[in-house]
Every structure is written in C-alpha cells, then in structure tokens.
Amino acid sequence: METEARWTADQVLALAPDAASRKAGARLATPVPWSGTGVAGTAVWGLCKGSGSKPYQTAVDIAGPAFRCTCPSRKFPCKHAIGLLLLWAEGAAGPVTAAVEPDWVEQWTSARRKKAEAAESSAPRAAAGPADPDAAKRRSDRRAVRVEGGAAELEQRLTDLLRGGLAGADRAGYQQWDEIAARMVDAQAPGLASRVRELGAVVATGGDWPSRMLEETALLHLLTRGFLGREQLPAPLAETVRTRVGFTVDTAELLAGPSVRGRWLILAQYDTADDRLTTRRIWLHDEDAGRFALLLSFGAAGRAPELTLPVGTVLDAELAYHPAAVPLRAALGTRHTTHVPDRTPAGAAVSPALTSYGTALADDPWLDAWPVLLSSVVPLPGPDRWQLADATTEDALPVTMPPSGMSGLWRLAAISGGHPLTVFGELGPTGLRPLTAWSSGSPAPIPL
Known part of the structure; x- marks a missing residue:
C-alpha cells in the first residue's frame, strides 16, 4: 500500500470493535498524548502517554491491517490504535510524518514478514490433508448418524407442534424450545439448534407471530427432510444443507x-x-x-x-x-x-437486485441475507417504515434497522439530503438492512 493512500476517519472508526472504543479512540486523536509518531511503507507507529510511567507503544500494519500495543486492553484494535490511525488519516499535513522506523517497530514488522513467509512455505504440507483420512471418515460417518437421529427427532417434534396447532405456542413458554435445542446440540447439529432457538423467540416478537412461526417451522422442516434425503440432492444443494445443519469445512x-x-x-x-x-x-x-x-x-x-x-x-x-x-x-x-479507490462503486437498480435475491432463494431457501449494491436510491423516512426508492423508476425497498439502529437511518438521510446515493446492504424477507453508503461523487464510504 502506498503511504499516501490514507483512510478516512469513517473508515478508521469502522474498525473499532464497539461504540466505547470508537469514542475513546476519537478522544486520543489529538497530538497532545502522542510522541515519536511516524509512517513508513505499511507501518504507522507512535508512543501514547497513559496512566503509567512509560508510554504505550502502538503500531499498525495498514496492509493487514494488524495491530500491536503494549496497553492491557483485550480489544482489537484498542483505543490507542484507533486514535493513532485517526491522526494518520489527517494526511501529510498532520502529525504522523516521521519516516524512520524505531527498533521496536522494525522488530514487529520483521517478525510479521517472517511469520507470513513461514505460513506460505508450509502451505503445501497443509494441502496433504489429514494424517489418517480413514479415521477422519469414520468420525464423519459417526457424526452423520447422530445428526440423522437428531433430525428425525426434530421432524417428529415439529409434526406434533403443527398437529396440536400454533395458537397455544405463546403459552407453552421458551423452555420447550430450549430443551429441543439442547437435544440438537447433543446430536452434533448446532445449525439446527440455532434455528430452534430462533423459532422459540418468534412468539416474543408480537404482531402476526403465528404466520411467522409457520414460515420458520416450514423452513426448519424442509431442512431436516433435506438432510435425511441428502443423497438424492444435487451436490451443491447437499453441501448447502450440510452447512445449514452445522457441518463445517476446515x-x-x-x-x-x-x-x-x-x-x-x-x-x-x-x-x-x-x-x-x-x-x-x-x-x-x-x-x-x-x-x-x-x-x-x-x-x-x-x-x-x-x-x-x-x-x-x-x-x-x-x-x-x-x-x-x-x-x-x-x-x-x-x-x-x-x-484506496478513487470512485464510487457501480451498483444496480432495485428491480434487478430483487430478481437476483429471488434467484438465490430458489437455490437456497434458508438464505438469511443476500448482498445487494444499489445505485441512485433515495432514503424516504416514514411514520411506520423507511424505504429506499429508485431515483430512476417507481421501485422501492422497505428498510430494516442497520447495526447502529435509528441513528444509522437518520445518518443515511443526512448523507442523502434528498439526493441519490449508492447503498450496500443485506436484503432479507423483511427488507434491506443498509450497511454502507456513498454520497454522490465521493469514493469514501460511510459505514452505517
């Protein structure tokens, strides 16, 4: 990475593990607590005065990115790394300008290079596969039998639930779902256990919960039937079923x-x-x-x-x-x-995005979220529901809450100011969850 290709403040803050780290890092984005700051190649470093007698040694490899700090924080990146990067993001006129790595930075970057070279040289050995493939297959077969038992039991429980009707599910409490989920964990089917827990939580959502529970029950039943009959499925769909049930790939x-x-x-x-x-x-x-x-x-x-x-x-x-x-x-x-690119990414219109989502659902009915990159859309606040309207057609998508909640929606509206945006988000059954926006003519993304 070229050293002049600096990130924006929004890009730096998007790296923070939580809101508290963002706030604390922003407070450190001032030259006052820092000394010995510098940037060379892909390394950014500095010494930050803390509560002790010695300043914290903070370094970031922006090519990773990777972080190093002598502070006791267990967060990655810590507030010192975020503050340092915010200073670096100010550009060549900012305080992070020195170009000679101190010894502690050189030792860290050198160790990272050696580790990467060692990992690359050992890659062919990793490709050789498990030491005993027959033993691995036996373990896999034993697990498959256990999962089959769990899937069969779950299928029977779902049948009993529907036979008795959903009207009383809200009075049965969450304990029955917790019990069933525990049985799926015992059967080594964590994917089924997770979906059972989600099914049990539907009742608490209020509104037309019986319809949503029926939909989720049908999908869960389809998944158990798919696993029990996986040998008759096309290979890609069989792999999807295995993944949804909880099997992983090393x-x-x-x-x-x-x-x-x-x-x-x-x-x-x-x-x-x-x-x-x-x-x-x-x-x-x-x-x-x-x-x-x-x-x-x-x-x-x-x-x-x-x-x-x-x-x-x-x-x-x-x-x-x-x-x-x-x-x-x-x-x-x-x-x-x-x-760092110098242009806004190209997106699609609302209609083809919906078409792509429908096609994906036909291949994977358990799909939770489908990625869509939309161009020329305008956020429209509403009393009950927000929408993203296509500026060139009459199409629109309902908007669900971004990770940052209502503040993210209002930030989206403020970025737009009534003008078209490029927006990336996850499209699901209830609408689009916006995650990132680009304002007109700006290549810098704004996480929501």
Missing part, C-alpha cells in the same frame, strides 16, 4: 483447494454477539467478476475477532469459497496489495 483444507483471485472492495464490516461468541461479518465485492463474498471471523465472548479490513479499500487477494448452491461464504487466502 479452513486449511478449503484454502488448499481451488481459489479465485480478485480485486475485492471491502463493502461492510460489523459484529454481532451473544453469550458465547462474537461474530464479525465482512462483505467483499469483485466488480470485474460481479461476485460477492462473505468472510466470517469469530472471537470468544467479550473479545473482538482479530480479522479486520478497512471498509472502502480494495484488496487484491485470493479467496476460497465454501461449497454451496449459492457460494457466498469464503476463506481469505494470500493477500497481495491494498489500495
């Missing part, structure tokens, strides 16, 4: 197989968390090939995942897609270069 094994190289625009990045796990979703788009990709990264409860990519940059990299009827999820392989 990342090393995936990267050892076929991969695709592209120039991937980082469209969006956001985290979701529960009691056990923090999940980071990163959406990418290869405009030349017209394909999207989803990277998932995980962190233990209370800790942010380590993989982070700045929204709005273009990454020249190799990706390996997980096998599926609708390939979306991918694993990140070799990275080559990164740069």
Whole structure:
C-alpha cells in the first residue's frame, strides 16, 4: 500500500470493535498524548502517554491491517490504535510524518514478514490433508448418524407442534424450545439448534407471530427432510444443507483447494454477539467478476475477532469459497496489495437486485441475507417504515434497522439530503438492512 493512500476517519472508526472504543479512540486523536509518531511503507507507529510511567507503544500494519500495543486492553484494535490511525488519516499535513522506523517497530514488522513467509512455505504440507483420512471418515460417518437421529427427532417434534396447532405456542413458554435445542446440540447439529432457538423467540416478537412461526417451522422442516434425503440432492444443494445443519469445512483444507483471485472492495464490516461468541461479518465485492463474498471471523465472548479490513479499500487477494448452491461464504487466502479507490462503486437498480435475491432463494431457501449494491436510491423516512426508492423508476425497498439502529437511518438521510446515493446492504424477507453508503461523487464510504 502506498503511504499516501490514507483512510478516512469513517473508515478508521469502522474498525473499532464497539461504540466505547470508537469514542475513546476519537478522544486520543489529538497530538497532545502522542510522541515519536511516524509512517513508513505499511507501518504507522507512535508512543501514547497513559496512566503509567512509560508510554504505550502502538503500531499498525495498514496492509493487514494488524495491530500491536503494549496497553492491557483485550480489544482489537484498542483505543490507542484507533486514535493513532485517526491522526494518520489527517494526511501529510498532520502529525504522523516521521519516516524512520524505531527498533521496536522494525522488530514487529520483521517478525510479521517472517511469520507470513513461514505460513506460505508450509502451505503445501497443509494441502496433504489429514494424517489418517480413514479415521477422519469414520468420525464423519459417526457424526452423520447422530445428526440423522437428531433430525428425525426434530421432524417428529415439529409434526406434533403443527398437529396440536400454533395458537397455544405463546403459552407453552421458551423452555420447550430450549430443551429441543439442547437435544440438537447433543446430536452434533448446532445449525439446527440455532434455528430452534430462533423459532422459540418468534412468539416474543408480537404482531402476526403465528404466520411467522409457520414460515420458520416450514423452513426448519424442509431442512431436516433435506438432510435425511441428502443423497438424492444435487451436490451443491447437499453441501448447502450440510452447512445449514452445522457441518463445517476446515479452513486449511478449503484454502488448499481451488481459489479465485480478485480485486475485492471491502463493502461492510460489523459484529454481532451473544453469550458465547462474537461474530464479525465482512462483505467483499469483485466488480470485474460481479461476485460477492462473505468472510466470517469469530472471537470468544467479550473479545473482538482479530480479522479486520478497512471498509472502502480494495484488496487484491485470493479467496476460497465454501461449497454451496449459492457460494457466498469464503476463506481469505494470500493477500497481495491494498489500495484506496478513487470512485464510487457501480451498483444496480432495485428491480434487478430483487430478481437476483429471488434467484438465490430458489437455490437456497434458508438464505438469511443476500448482498445487494444499489445505485441512485433515495432514503424516504416514514411514520411506520423507511424505504429506499429508485431515483430512476417507481421501485422501492422497505428498510430494516442497520447495526447502529435509528441513528444509522437518520445518518443515511443526512448523507442523502434528498439526493441519490449508492447503498450496500443485506436484503432479507423483511427488507434491506443498509450497511454502507456513498454520497454522490465521493469514493469514501460511510459505514452505517
């Protein structure tokens, strides 16, 4: 990456693991607590005065990006890294201008290079597969039998539920769903367990919950039938069913197989968390090939995942897609270069976006979200529902809440000012969840 290709403040803040880190990092985006700041090649560094006698050593490899700080924070990136990057984003006229790496930065960047070279040299050994493929197959077969038992039990429970009617489901409480989910965990089918928990939560959503429960029950029943009859399914659909049930593919094994190289625009990045796990979703788009990709990264409860990519940059990299009827999820392989584009990405109109979503649903009826990049759309606030209206046609999409809530919707309206925008989001059964917007004529994305 060229050192002059600096990120915007919005791109830096989008890397923060949570709102508290964004706020704390913004407070450190002033030269007062910093000394010894500099930038050279892909490294940005500085010393930040903290509560102790020694300043914290903070460094960022913007090609990763990767972060190093001697502070005790367990967040990645920490507030010091965010503050440093905000200073760096000010440009050549800002305080981060020195170009000679101190020893501690050189040692860190050198260690990263050696680690990357070692990983690359060991890649052929990873491609050799498991040490004992017969033992691996036996384990897989045993698990498949357990999952079949769980799927059959779930199918019977769903049949009993529908036979008794849904009207009383709101009085039965959540305990029965928790019990069924625990049985699916015992059967080594975490995907089924997750969907059962979601089904149990439908009642609490209010409104026309019986209709939504019927829809979700039908999809869950279809999934159990699909797994039990997977041998009769086309191979891509069978892989989709296995994934939805909870089977995974080892990342090393995936990267050892076929991969695709592209120039991937980082469209969006956001985290979701529960009691056990923090999940980071990163959406990418290869405009030349017209394909999207989803990277998932995980962190233990209370800790942010380590993989982070700045929204709005273009990454020249190799990706390996997980096998599926609708390939979306991918694993990140070799990275080559990164740069900041000088134009707004090209999007589609509302009508073809809806068509692509319908086609994807036909291949994967359990699809939770479909990526769409829309151009020339205008946000329209409403008393009950917001919409994104196509500026060139009469088409419109209902809008669901972005990760930042109502503040994200009002920010979208403020960016637009009544003028057309380019918007990326996840399209689902209830509408579009906007994640990133580009104002007219500006290549800099604004995460929502």
